[in-house]
Amino acid sequence: MPAKVRIQANDFDVSAEYxxxxxxxxxxxxxxxxxxxxxxxxxxxxxxxxxECYESMAQKSLAAIAQKALARFGVNQLTIIHRTGRxxxxxxxxxxxxxxxxxxxxxxxxxxxxxxxxxxxxxxxKEITASGEHWVDMKESxxxxxxxxx
Amino acid sequence: MINILFFGKLRESLGVSSxxxxxxxxxxxxxxxxxxxxxxxxxxxxxxxxxxxxxxxxTLVSLDAPVENGDEVAFFPPVTGG
Numbered sequence: 001m002p003a004k005v006r007i008q009a010n011d012f013d014v015s016a017e018y019x020x021x022x023x024x025x026x027x028x029x030x031x032x033x034x035x036x037x038x039x040x041x042x043x044x045x046x047x048x049x050x051x052e053c054y055e056s057m058a059q060k061s062l063a064a065i066a067q068k069a070l071a072r073f074g075v076n077q078l079t080i081i082h083r084t085g086r087x088x089x090x091x092x093x094x095x096x097x098x099x100x101x102x103x104x105x106x107x108x109x110x111x112x113x114x115x116x117x118x119x120x121x122x123x124x125x126k127e128i129t130a131s132g133e134h135w136v137d138m139k140e141s142x143x144x145x146x147x148x149x150x
Numbered sequence: 151m152i153n154i155l156f157f158g159k160l161r162e163s164l165g166v167s168s169x170x171x172x173x174x175x176x177x178x179x180x181x182x183x184x185x186x187x188x189x190x191x192x193x194x195x196x197x198x199x200x201x202x203x204x205x206x207x208x209t210l211v212s213l214d215a216p217v218e219n220g221d222e223v224a225f226f227p228p229v230t231g232g
Contacts, residue, residue: 036232051231054157054224057208058231082231094232114232122205122224123231124158135159138201138228 003066003078007058009085012095021077021099028076028099032106034114036094038087045130046089053084054122061121065113073109075100080113082123112149119146152176152217154186157226163196173219179204180213182223201228 004020006012014035021031040046062080069078081095096113100106125136151170161167171185187194196202204211205224217223 052158052161053231054155054205054208054226057205057224060208118229118232120210120229121231122157122226122229124227125230126159135162135227136230138230 002070002076003063004080005059005062005066006081007053007055007062008081008083011083011092012081014092014095017079017081017095017097021079021097024077024099028101030101030103030106031097031099032103032110033095033097034110035092036114038089038091038093040089044127046127047130048086048088048128049093049136050086050126050128050133051084051093052124052126053082055084057122058082062117065116065120068116069098069109069113072112073098073100073105075105075109078109078113080117082117082121084123086128115142115145115149118142152182152219153222154182155222155224157224158230159227160196160199160202160225164190164193173217176217178213179206179211179215179217179223182217183213197225199227202226203228 075098077099079097096110098109
């Protein structure tokens with residue numbers, strides 16, 4: 001199975017995911033991983049985020065992104081994990097890991113997956129702060145980065 | 151029946167996450183909106199927001215996409231995961 005996609009409420013173990021990529025990586029020389037965390041980037045006393053998901057569509061979306069990524073970058077093994085539910089500041093949200101023959105294709109593949117995921121996969125973030133709750137708006141910069149892959 | 155789902159800020163604003171409508175007179179995604187407005191005219195401004203996206207059977211589509219009995223039609227705001 002060259003692509004593994006999971007949507008889950010539970011946390012994930014980065015070292016276990018790395019080991020799983022390394023296990024099947026025998027003829028390949030590179031592994032790149034990315035972990036996205038909940039962050040309070042504007043210092044707005046963020047307590048947590050609530051991640052809503054249209055799960056059946058998100059599964060299809062991530063599987064399609066994974067297949068595009070495998071075909072485009074010729075990488076060996078790809079893992080995408082995205083969490084749902086209430087996540088506190090500094091908790092892990094998303095994992096993308098890839099094994100590949102070369103460093104550049106590994107990093108490019110991770111960036112490609114994240115740029116598509118952020119603009120196509122049906123997850124929605126709500127920020128929960130000391131002063132109230134609000135839904136996060138789509139960022140134009142995300143759409144711009146997505147369009148660079150076309 | 152056609153099953154309709156709402157997500158994110160739209161779901162919260164409407165106060166409803168799902169409903170079902172009869173397939174009569176529904177052939178395209180835009181007819182689904184019309185059927186919803188007949189039941190809930192007060193929802194029109196929220197659903198007509200140009201940023202609202204539509205998926206049929208978990209695939210993004212435009213308003214002219216065909217809809218059949220048994221389909222799942224979802225409305226939601228632009229995604230913000232990752």
